Amino acid sequence: MVTLQFEQRTRELIDSLKAICAAYGLGNDGNEFKIITQVFLYKFLNDKFAFEAKKIQPELAKAERWEAAIAAMSADDLDMLQMQMGPNTARLKPEHFIAHLFGRQNAPDFAKLFDDTLRDIAISNNDIFAVKTEGGAKITLFDRVSEFITDPSKRDDFCRAIINKLGDFSFERIFNEKYDFFAALFEYLIKDYNKDSGGKYAEYYTPHAVAKIMAAILVPHAVRGQVSNVSCYDPSGGSGTLLMNIAHAIGEHRCSIYSQDISQKSSSLLRLNLILNNLVHSIPNIIQGNTMLHPYHRDGKVLKKFDFIVSNPPFKMDFSDFRNELDTKEHQERFFAGVPNIPKQAFDKMAIYQLFLQHIIYSLKDGGKAAVVVPTGFITAQSGIDKGIRQYLVDNKMLAGVVSMPSNIFATTGTNVSILFIDASNKGDVVLIDASGLGTKVKDGKNQKTLLSEAEEDRIIATFNTKQAVEDFSVVVSYGQIAAKNYSLSAGQYFDVKIEYTDLTPAQFDEKLQGFTTRLDALFEESAGLEQEIKKQLAGLRYE
Numbered sequence: 001m002v003t004l005q006f007e008q009r010t011r012e013l014i015d016s017l018k019a020i021c022a023a024y025g026l027g028n029d030g031n032e033f034k035i036i037t038q039v040f041l042y043k044f045l046n047d048k049f050a051f052e053a054k055k056i057q058p059e060l061a062k063a064e065r066w067e068a069a070i071a072a073m074s075a076d077d078l079d080m081l082q083m084q085m086g087p088n089t090a091r092l093k094p095e096h097f098i099a100h101l102f103g104r105q106n107a108p109d110f111a112k113l114f115d116d117t118l119r120d121i122a123i124s125n126n127d128i129f130a131v132k133t134e135g136g137a138k139i140t141l142f143d144r145v146s147e148f149i150t151d152p153s154k155r156d157d158f159c160r161a162i163i164n165k166l167g168d169f170s171f172e173r174i175f176n177e178k179y180d181f182f183a184a185l186f187e188y189l190i191k192d193y194n195k196d197s198g199g200k201y202a203e204y205y206t207p208h209a210v211a212k213i214m215a216a217i218l219v220p221h222a223v224r225g226q227v228s229n230v231s232c233y234d235p236s237g238g239s240g241t242l243l244m245n246i247a248h249a250i251g252e253h254r255c256s257i258y259s260q261d262i263s264q265k266s267s268s269l270l271r272l273n274l275i276l277n278n279l280v281h282s283i284p285n286i287i288q289g290n291t292m293l294h295p296y297h298r299d300g301k302v303l304k305k306f307d308f309i310v311s312n313p314p315f316k317m318d319f320s321d322f323r324n325e326l327d328t329k330e331h332q333e334r335f336f337a338g339v340p341n342i343p344k345q346a347f348d349k350m351a352i353y354q355l356f357l358q359h360i361i362y363s364l365k366d367g368g369k370a371a372v373v374v375p376t377g378f379i380t381a382q383s384g385i386d387k388g389i390r391q392y393l394v395d396n397k398m399l400a401g402v403v404s405m406p407s408n409i410f411a412t413t414g415t416n417v418s419i420l421f422i423d424a425s426n427k428g429d430v431v432l433i434d435a436s437g438l439g440t441k442v443k444d445g446k447n448q449k450t451l452l453s454e455a456e457e458d459r460i461i462a463t464f465n466t467k468q469a470v471e472d473f474s475v476v477v478s479y480g481q482i483a484a485k486n487y488s489l490s491a492g493q494y495f496d497v498k499i500e501y502t503d504l505t506p507a508q509f510d511e512k513l514q515g516f517t518t519r520l521d522a523l524f525e526e527s528a529g530l531e532q533e534i535k536k537q538l539a540g541l542r543y544e
Contacts, residue, residue: 006174010185013165014040018192020161024149031148033190033265037272038142039162040189042118044276045090046098047171052085054172067099088280090125098166105163111146111155114163118142128280131267134289134296139264141271186273190239206238206312206373207409209452210419211245214310214371216461217400217421219249228254230307235291235359237261239269242310242371244277250308257282258306260291292355293322295363303334306363309370309422313356315415318347326355334362337388353378354385360422361392367425369400376404376416379489390487394479398424401431402489403460406439406450420489421464430482431464432491433474471495 017039021032053070054061063069070078071094082091094100096117104113122129122141130138145162146155219227227250234243237259247255257279261267267288274283287296297304320342327339335358340351353374360370378386379402393399400423407416416436438460439450452460462468469476475494485493504512 006169006171007185009169010171011188013043013168014189016165017162020158020165023161024154024158026148028192029148033192034143034268035145035148037189037269038118038145039166041141041272041275042121043098043166044171045121046092046096046166048089048175049085049092050170051172051175052089053081056081056084065099067094067097070094070097071100087128088275088278090121090129092121093124096121098163101163102167105160109156111159114159115144115146118145129271129275129283131271131283131286131288134260134287134294139268139288186239186276189272190269206241208241209457210312210373210405210409210417211241212457213403213460214242214419215245215249217464218246218308218310218369218371220465222465224249225251227251230255231258231304232256232308232310233258233297233304233306233363234309234311235260235295235356235363236311236313237270237286238263238266238312240273242312243270244273244279246308246310247277247279252278255308256285258285258297258304260287260289260296262288262290264288290322291359292319292352293325295359303363305365305368307365307368309360309364309368309372311356311360311370312373313353315351315353315375316349317352319350319352319355320347323350334359336362336392337385340385351385354389357389357420361389361398364398364422364424369424370420370422372420372422373417374420376418378420379404379418380493382486387487390489391483393422394482394487397427397479398422399430399479399482399489400426401433401464402491403433403464404436404491406436406452408441408448408450409439409452410449418489429467429476429478431467431474431476432489432494433460433463434472434491434495435460 014036017036018027018032021027021029021035026032026035050066054066060066060069070081073081078093085091101114101117104110107113119140119142126138126140129141132138146159149155149158230250232243232246232250232255234240237243238261240257240259243257243259247257257274259267259270261270267286270286271283274280274286285297289296295303299305323339323342326335331339335355337354337358340354343349357372357374357378360372364370379390381387400421402418402420404418405416409417435452435456438456439452441448441450443449463470463474467476468474472495473491475491477494481494482489
């Protein structure tokens with residue numbers, strides 16, 4: 001009940017912040033998402049600090065105003081309090097609190113005070129909360145929010161409107177709840193800003209069904225709690241849906257998250273997701289940059305290898321501007337099946353997922369596991385890089401299986417997708433599932449989307465994890481059988497061909513045969529009539 005109440009209050013807060021942006025001319029503006037997410041984050045960090053402070057010093061919870069009680073502390077006592085807080089909590093000073101800004105909102109140049117406060121929080125916490133670029137620059141927590149308002153005379157009022165919305169309720173009571181609350185909250189927070197548009201690598205929001213299936217197969221319930229001190233990587237991290245799911249399956253304190261994404265927007269959203277999900281310790285591993293051209297994560301000079309990799313990479317994209325830099329001896333081992341050629345036209349159709357897939361295979365530890373969303377065409381292509389990758393996985397016995405998903409599982413793309421499961425320790429049979437017939441079609445704006453029920457998701461997971469062969473749904477095949485089928489990973493190509501037999505009496509057989517004969521005679525008669533008509537028409541033609 002508490003969670004539902006807070007979810008409703010939080011949605012109302014997000015909606016009110018969007019209304020403020022709209023009132024000041026920033027509705028659907030390119031900078032609106034920065035304002036909404038950063039203001040929300042400021043609120044979240046403020047309340048998390050209050051929660052941790054009261055847990056360490058219970059007398060603060062009894063104070064009439066906890067902010068005033070902390071402000072009255074000596075510098076040494078405040079330092080001690082901050083040292084006792086966990087690494088997921090931002091280090092705040094009394095002048096950083098929402099209550100302090102609320103009380104100063106009538107001061108001249110309030111917008112500058114508001115911006116200076118957020119920037120000071122960012123600088124004070126840069127070591128923990130900054131995202132790095134591949135070149136080493138740091139992307140701090142907060143921008144100067146008011147400066148997104150082009151008219152300086154409106155900035156003070158804009159910031160006053162924001163601060164007046166932030167004190168209505170506190171997140172404090174929710175920090176004892178399960179973190180599932182924040183998964184739903186994060187999706188609502190960014191739903192208008194994670195469309196199939198924008199930067200060079202457009203972000204696709206990975207559906208919950210796909211994320212759940214990937215995590216539950218990579219980390220089955222039977223081994224949860226037994227996996228620890230592992231690394232989880234996504235070379236096209238987006239806003240982090242897949243990474244959050246795998247981290248929850250393993251346990252946030254049992255794993256470290258690594259990511260790289262070319263989009264600064266995605267990297268900032270992923271950072272927010274890590275903060276909401278108790279994974280602040282992994283923020284230093286979040287890199288904004290081009291994974292294909294400049295993979296960042298390394299052990300010494302060699303690329304780092306990971307225990308788990310999850311990814312929903314971009315499928316088609318123009319990378320002609322750096323394609324030839326990848327087709328060199330330096331990258332030959334990583335792109336073992338080849339680099340797609342530059343087409344004469346339709347550059348945006350270049351199959352960049354083939355690069356990501358090879359990079360993932362190369363980045364996997366011995367015995368590591370990966371789950372990757374691929375276009376379904378990948379699993380049956382008869383030649384080229386796709387087949388080369390499949391052959392490599394089969395010949396090296398590092399495949400767990402494939403789940404072919406229903407069409408329109410992604411509302412933003414009509415491409416049919418499959419989930420490829422790589423397991424460098426699986427030397428036995430491979431599971432192929434055809435789940436294309438599952439799901440219910442619903443309208444999602446202008447698009448049609450297919451939703452899987454929880455029972456259908458669980459059916460896929462259980463079938464895969466127990467290696468069940470189910471008629472017209474799944475097969476369990478050997479590596480040798482796959483090689484014999486030209487390395488096809490489509491379950492349908494391994495299903496038994498069924499011939500249905502019907503018992504007939506001699507009289508029923510004669511009746512059916514007579515029916516076929518009568519129908520055939522009628523068709524022959526019709527054909528003869530047409531033949532005569534055509535000849536008649538031809539005879540009547542005259543040259544003029």
